[in-house]
Amino acid sequence: MADLLLAAVVLRRPEHALAAQVLSLALAGLVRVEPTACGSPPALTLLDPEPASARDRVALLAVFGDDAERGARVVLDPADDGLRARVRSASRDVVQAARRDGYLEPGRVRRLTEKGEAVRAELVALEDSVEREVADAGAHDHAREHVSSGALPWAVLFGHEPGWVPVDRRTVRFDVAAVCDAADALQ
Numbered sequence: 401m402a403d404l405l406l407a408a409v410v411l412r413r414p415e416h417a418l419a420a421q422v423l424s425l426a427l428a429g430l431v432r433v434e435p436t437a438c439g440s441p442p443a444l445t446l447l448d449p450e451p452a453s454a455r456d457r458v459a460l461l462a463v464f465g466d467d468a469e470r471g472a473r474v475v476l477d478p479a480d481d482g483l484r485a486r487v488r489s490a491s492r493d494v495v496q497a498a499r500r501d502g503y504l505e506p507g508r509v510r511r512l513t514e515k516g517e518a519v520r521a522e523l524v525a526l527e528d529s530v531e532r533e534v535a536d537a538g539a540h541d542h543a544r545e546h547v548s549s550g551a552l553p554w555a556v557l558f559g560h561e562p563g564w565v566p567v568d569r570r571t572v573r574f575d576v577a578a579v580c581d582a583a584d585a586l587q
Contacts, residue, residue: 403455406497406519407519407523408494409494411523413559416559418583418587419579422583425459433579436475442476444464445472446474462487478586531558
């Protein structure tokens with residue numbers, strides 16, 4: 401189960417879905433987080449406009465728009481009405497897709513089907529695993545043993561403090577908390 405957007409719908413946790421997805425895009429090398437002045441929202445630069453996953457495509461379209469090409473730059477500014485509208489539209493599309501794909505009951509407000517409940521059970525188990533990794537990273541922070549880059553987007557989706565930087569053969573060098581704050585403010 402590696403679908404952050406569907407997980408947000410099934411778990412009814414939309415508040416951190418975009419932040420988790422943006423971090424996933426950055427860690428996958430599809431976007432680069434650009435440094436900005438202190439207090440300014442972070443900017444994203446599109447590195448690869450052709451992602452392998454349909455969900456990554458949904459996220460890229462929400463952030464960059466339909467006709468974005470390699471090198472396109474977007475500031476995660478909550479005052480950007482166009483960006484905010486694209487993000488909200490993408491959120492509605494993800495819920496509709498979850499309903500169409502049988503995770504949500506038709507005509508019911510976010511009520512899970514049996515298929516949705518099965519995915520939810522898997523996600524609860526994943527959340528327990530991520531919580532253990534977050535706790536372990538916190539306990540060993542003096543040794544710079546941070547949460548892995550694979551767990552970071554999930555930890556953010558599950559509502560954990562994104563103050564640490566993951567290390568997984570490379571150090572991610574951007575302000576994770578600033579990306580999360582800016583992405584969360586867009587919803």
